[in-house]
Amino acid sequence: MRRIKPITVGMVEIDLAEHRKRKLNRTQTMLNLLGKTIVSGGYEGVPFPTEEELSKTHGVSRSVTREAVKMLTAKGLVNARTRQGTTVQPPSHWNMFDADVLRWLLDREPSLELLRHFNQLRIAIEPEAAALAAIHHTDAQMLLIEAGLARMADAETGADDPLASDIAFHVSILHATRNPFYEQFEPMVATALRTSIRFTNAIKGHSASLCDHGAVAQAVADRDPAMAREAMRKIIGDVLELIDDGTA
Amino acid sequence: MRRIKPITVGMVEIDLAEHRKRKLNRTQTMLNLLGKTIVSGGYEGVPFPTEEELSKTHGVSRSVTREAVKMLTAKGLVNARTRQGTTVQPPSHWNMFDADVLRWLLDREPSLELLRHFNQLRIAIEPEAAALAAIHHTDAQMLLIEAGLARMADAETGADDPLASDIAFHVSILHATRNPFYEQFEPMVATALRTSIRFTNAIKGHSASLCDHGAVAQAVADRDPAMAREAMRKIIGDVLELIDDGTA
DNA sequence: GATTGCGAATTTGTCATATAATTCATTGAC
């Protein structure tokens, strides 16, 4: 009966291409669609559709709709109650560290405000992460950190991707803390760095940046927490300064 | 045909009482059950059951099982693929800031190690949160902070619950940052505080603690970020010290 | 013997329909 995939949309842009490329199934497509719509305020004022409405609108079965809504519930975006229907939760309930939610947020507004919020968090997390890494890192993790630094050096000469190497370095520090909570910030840090270059692509003061990153690595290697913290704070502080300048 | 709720379990303890009390539906019960089991390593070595097995074992329909698994997927605990089955993800993929995951973790091990990890994070987050609060708080938020402080004072005289007032104070600081990412730490901070008293119930140096908290509030009111940061760092630092002593 | 191709089996993914449970609104009795 139904031969063509009836994946289509109401308000958000159609992501059929992305859908095909990533081989998303219908539940995942539905999840993305609803997530994006919620995050971009598509249901403010209007009540969230019932399961039946959603199913009809998007040409999928109720099972698909329900499972997508369940996932949204698990991420804190909505809350479903019998008879009352499904309601969108206020943003404070959203799981901001979820990779999907972050993606939807950026999709909505790669705004300076969001970038500032990211980096306000980074300046709390990463210096302390560097300090913890200085204390708790294993030899293998130290090698990874140095590898990240080497990649950044390569990026100087064009032999590697600057963004990827930057992410690799910061992520390696997070893991070296050996604290599972710090490791959770990987998607956020990666996202923040990716977003940064969109706004401040002029900041190719990479030579200075490379030097700063080297200082962090050295302090971690020396198992000097205070120094590591300071060095990392300088890196993030510089970024934050640039962003604040962008605003003012 | 089926008259009695067939909610029962295999390896984890039966939470029928909790189930009734919180009026959990079957999907939520299933979610809790699977979540606890996964977090406590119940599926290490053995493959995760298929949908049909789970449904049979727990006497629920495949819908319920599937929706529970979907929620676990959304929280990063498992990954389902056609024909390959559902696999448990490594802990680094788990969404550690999810309230459910936190609860399951504590249910497994209210361990000193976990408590230390919590507070290693708090010492990054909360001092910076206090600094941000000093800059960005609104009048209403300042009132909430002072209310929290007042409750702590009441707790001194037994007029209020010490734990609840402590949580209220710290949470009010988080919200005063006006940064949605900081607000996400509410469940973690609350959990950390709740867990603390189990271990360090001797720390009823509340008079000292009250004084320290007052210093934070004052610095925030004065819009003095550096002072707020320092005062908060002292509070968490003291806790961390106690925990580390407990280990050594 | 190694590789490629094909088909069967397995498991999640999707659909359709029916029924239960819960809650809100309305109506009616007192």
Next chain:
DNA sequence: GTCAATGAATTATATGACAAATTCGCAATC
């Protein structure tokens, strides 16, 4: 006016069927 009974709307659960994707074994070929 208050309270209980009734009904309606919506999610929750059950059931059975089929689709899609991936693995695995087997066979054919080189």
